[in-house]
Amino acid sequence: xxxxxxxxxxxxxxxxxxxxxxxxxxxxxxxxxxxxxxxxxxxxxxxxxxxxxxxxxxxxxxxxxxxxxxxxxxxxxxxxxxxxxxxxxxxxxxxxxxxxxxxxxxxxxxxxxxxxxxxxxxxxxxxxxxxxxxxxxxxxxxxxxxxxxxxxxxxxxxxxxxxxxxxxxxxxxxxxxxxxxxxxxxxxxxxxxxxxxxxxxxxxxxxxxxxxxxxxxxx
Amino acid sequence: xxxxxxxxxxxxxxxxxxxxxxxxxxxxxxxxxxxxxxxxxxxxxxxxxxxxxxxxxxxxxxxxxxxxxxxxxxxxxxxxxxxxxxxxxxxxxxxxxxxxxxxxxxxxxxxxxxxxxxxxxxxxxxxxxxxxxxxxxxxxxxxxxxxxxxxxxxxxxxxxxxxxxxxxxxxxxxxxxxxxxxxxxxxxxxxxxxxxxxxxxxxxxxxxxxxxxxxxxxx
Numbered sequence: 001x002x003x004x005x006x007x008x009x010x011x012x013x014x015x016x017x018x019x020x021x022x023x024x025x026x027x028x029x030x031x032x033x034x035x036x037x038x039x040x041x042x043x044x045x046x047x048x049x050x051x052x053x054x055x056x057x058x059x060x061x062x063x064x065x066x067x068x069x070x071x072x073x074x075x076x077x078x079x080x081x082x083x084x085x086x087x088x089x090x091x092x093x094x095x096x097x098x099x100x101x102x103x104x105x106x107x108x109x110x111x112x113x114x115x116x117x118x119x120x121x122x123x124x125x126x127x128x129x130x131x132x133x134x135x136x137x138x139x140x141x142x143x144x145x146x147x148x149x150x151x152x153x154x155x156x157x158x159x160x161x162x163x164x165x166x167x168x169x170x171x172x173x174x175x176x177x178x179x180x181x182x183x184x185x186x187x188x189x190x191x192x193x194x195x196x197x198x199x200x201x202x203x204x205x206x207x208x209x210x211x212x213x214x215x216x217x218x219x
Numbered sequence: 220x221x222x223x224x225x226x227x228x229x230x231x232x233x234x235x236x237x238x239x240x241x242x243x244x245x246x247x248x249x250x251x252x253x254x255x256x257x258x259x260x261x262x263x264x265x266x267x268x269x270x271x272x273x274x275x276x277x278x279x280x281x282x283x284x285x286x287x288x289x290x291x292x293x294x295x296x297x298x299x300x301x302x303x304x305x306x307x308x309x310x311x312x313x314x315x316x317x318x319x320x321x322x323x324x325x326x327x328x329x330x331x332x333x334x335x336x337x338x339x340x341x342x343x344x345x346x347x348x349x350x351x352x353x354x355x356x357x358x359x360x361x362x363x364x365x366x367x368x369x370x371x372x373x374x375x376x377x378x379x380x381x382x383x384x385x386x387x388x389x390x391x392x393x394x395x396x397x398x399x400x401x402x403x404x405x406x407x408x409x410x411x412x413x414x415x416x417x418x419x420x421x422x423x424x425x426x427x428x429x430x431x432x433x434x435x436x437x438x
Contacts, residue, residue: 025276027276027277029276029277030279034279034280035272035278035279035280035283037280038268038272038280038283038284039268039269039272042261042264042265042268043265045261045264045265046261046262046264046265049257049258049261050258050335053254053257053258057244057246057248058246058248059254060249060253060254061253061254061256061257064254064257065257116269121340121341122340
């Protein structure tokens with residue numbers, strides 16, 4: 001899931017230890033993910049800031065701040081943690097069902113903190129690019145210009161009198177969570193693929209990729 | 220002042236360009252330090268967070284957040300910018316005297332953003348260690364346990380019946396800003412030295428160093 005080999009597994013264990021497990025380290029300090037969450041929260045903010053800075057040269061400080069807060073919103077972080085299914089790894093005395101929504105985002109942040117401590121800034125940045133920026137962050141959508149890439153693609157095909165279809169199949173591989181793969185055909189040619197934990201997300205991803213692949217023609 | 224060779228001078232020029240200079244880059248985007256300030260603000264926060272995480276293994280998330288906000292307070296940032304005398308480099312249509320206090324902190328943040336873009340995370344971290352953490356961040360003081368190292372040292376000397384004196388001399392070297400050097404003698408032996416832009420700060424720095432040098436005896 002990480003895309004690299006972790007060096008110090010203890011740090012990752014900590015990142016999945018809930019305070020209810022009541023664990024302590026050798027020095028007697030509480031051993032749970034809350035301190036790592038503190039670290040991961042600020043790492044994420046910095047990495048996203050740099051990405052936005054580079055991506056939008058015309059955006060002023062206010063614009064960049066607003067866009068960043070959309071990406072690192074509580075709701076978005078929870079979605080990220082859920083997609084990675086982080087809660088399956090949690091060590092806790094509380095049953096998994098009785099956690100609120102925020103545990104997903106908290107675990108995601110703690111995992112980022114652990115990656116930073118284990119492998120440093122560059123690895124953390126790469127992980128955020130692969131898991132957050134590449135699949136979820138796009139300026140057009142953040143700016144509200146494009147709400148759904150799928151609708152955008154459909155409208156474009158209708159206008160251009162092109163046939164399109166989405167072919168969806170379940171494709172969970174070795175993963176415990178259900179996954180869906182999607183192929184988007186335009187005029188019987190595969191234009192883009194997507195894969196995600198829901199049919200809707202996979203279609204959206206394929207549409208987004210089609211949007212970028214066909215950008216010159218579409219805009 | 221940086222302690223390393225900058226590669227891309229243009230980035231640093233931008234870090235000192237005020238919006239009143241009304242400059243634009245080749246693409247026509249406003250060219251001033253505000254976007255770099257956005258970047259530097261988050262870099263500083265991350266670097267300080269990591270330092271606190273490592274320094275205080277017993278501090279929980281709430282403690283770490285509180286300590287961080289003390290270090291990155293507006294007042295503290297302004298002090299840092301002033302100590303480095305950053306405003307002398309500003310490119311602006313406004314006279315230097317008519318800026319408010321915050322320009323100092325803003326320039327400091329913009330400079331951090333420039334260092335990150337020019338040389339990357341590690342250089343930025345080293346700069347923050349050398350200019351912020353080493354001279355200014357200490358947990359005892361942040362926690363309010365020690366308000367002034369100088370008073371602490373004086374009280375200790377009086378209690379232990381030791382003679383002490385501070386020897387201060389002006390020592391501006393090649394710098395345009397006035398600097399003071401201080402030697403702290405205890406029982407006629409130089410225990411620690413300090414150097415800063417005011418007599419008071421230099422004495423405090425020497426006292427802090429004496430505190431750490433004599434820690435076993437003092438506590």
